[in-house]
Amino acid sequence: MRAMQNFHPRHFAIVPAAGSGSRMGASQPKQYLELLGKPLIRHSLEVLCATPEIDKVFVVLSVGDAEWKRHDWSGLGPKLVPLFCGGATRADSVLGGLRAIVREAEQSDWVLVHDAARPCLARWHIEKLIRDLAHDEVGGILAVPVADTLKRSDAHRHVLETVPRDSLWQAQTPQMFRYVMLRRALEAASNVTDEASAIEAAGLRPRLIEGDATNLKVTYPLDLHLAEWILTNRDSR
Numbered sequence: 001m002r003a004m005q006n007f008h009p010r011h012f013a014i015v016p017a018a019g020s021g022s023r024m025g026a027s028q029p030k031q032y033l034e035l036l037g038k039p040l041i042r043h044s045l046e047v048l049c050a051t052p053e054i055d056k057v058f059v060v061l062s063v064g065d066a067e068w069k070r071h072d073w074s075g076l077g078p079k080l081v082p083l084f085c086g087g088a089t090r091a092d093s094v095l096g097g098l099r100a101i102v103r104e105a106e107q108s109d110w111v112l113v114h115d116a117a118r119p120c121l122a123r124w125h126i127e128k129l130i131r132d133l134a135h136d137e138v139g140g141i142l143a144v145p146v147a148d149t150l151k152r153s154d155a156h157r158h159v160l161e162t163v164p165r166d167s168l169w170q171a172q173t174p175q176m177f178r179y180v181m182l183r184r185a186l187e188a189a190s191n192v193t194d195e196a197s198a199i200e201a202a203g204l205r206p207r208l209i210e211g212d213a214t215n216l217k218v219t220y221p222l223d224l225h226l227a228e229w230i231l232t233n234r235d236s237r
């Protein structure tokens, strides 16, 4: 890690793509399922690579990933770098990616972690996150306020209580933090499902930057149809 003072921090994207897609139940990991004629992961990689503020895009793949090389990624340009260092969990994969870029990243460079499983990322999502967090000491995440009434259930799916939704947000990606802060937080954290949780566990408070519901995570088969509809009907990217 380069410790030099960095007055013009760069922005690196890390895209964890080493999951198996068990909830999708498809014959291959969901990042490679076809969405509008291309692998699902390609949609967000194209947007990340085309965003001028992003210097490089590192894709974290499973060590044994044989699918990546079956596709031609050259159209995305020189910013795109595959790393075959995925781990057992999403957090392990992100940490593996951070360790792999240690010679490239300076401590204060920004890292934007984006799920390969969120193909509807738009340029404005990235630009708003970067703009709004540019002078923030901690960093933050894209998120949307919870819109539905929330119920907590018992083991038999009866309602135990209604949970007040005031101040509740749904976390999305990208999640943007300084290289060194994120790496240390993930090294110290356990059982976290996003980067912000690791930063929170370190006693810090990530900011919530309002995005929108189009940036959905493809988890179940229905989500693929929703993503297709969003990408087809969106005005501009």
Ligand SMILES: Nc1ccn([C@@H]2O[C@H](COP(=O)(O)OP(=O)(O)OP(=O)(O)O)[C@@H](O)[C@H]2O)c(=O)n1
Pocket (backbone or CB within 6 Å): 015, 016, 017, 018, 019, 020, 021, 022, 023, 024, 029, 030, 031, 060, 086, 087, 088, 089, 090, 091, 093, 094, 115, 116, 117, 118, 217, 218, 219
């Ligand atoms: N060991 C893992 C697990 C997940 N991910 C990535 O983290 C993102 C969000 O995870 P999720 O939607 O849960 O994907 P999967 O783990 O593939 O799905 P499932 O939980 O249904 O198995 C995905 O881009 C996924 O590829 C990863 O890089 N390494």
Ligand SMILES: C[C@](O)(CO)[C@H](O)COP(=O)(O)O
Pocket (backbone or CB within 6 Å): 090, 115, 170, 171, 172, 173, 193, 194, 195, 217
């Ligand atoms: C990071 C994330 O997409 C934010 O909503 C989410 O936490 C990933 O969770 P998963 O359980 O790995 O799907």
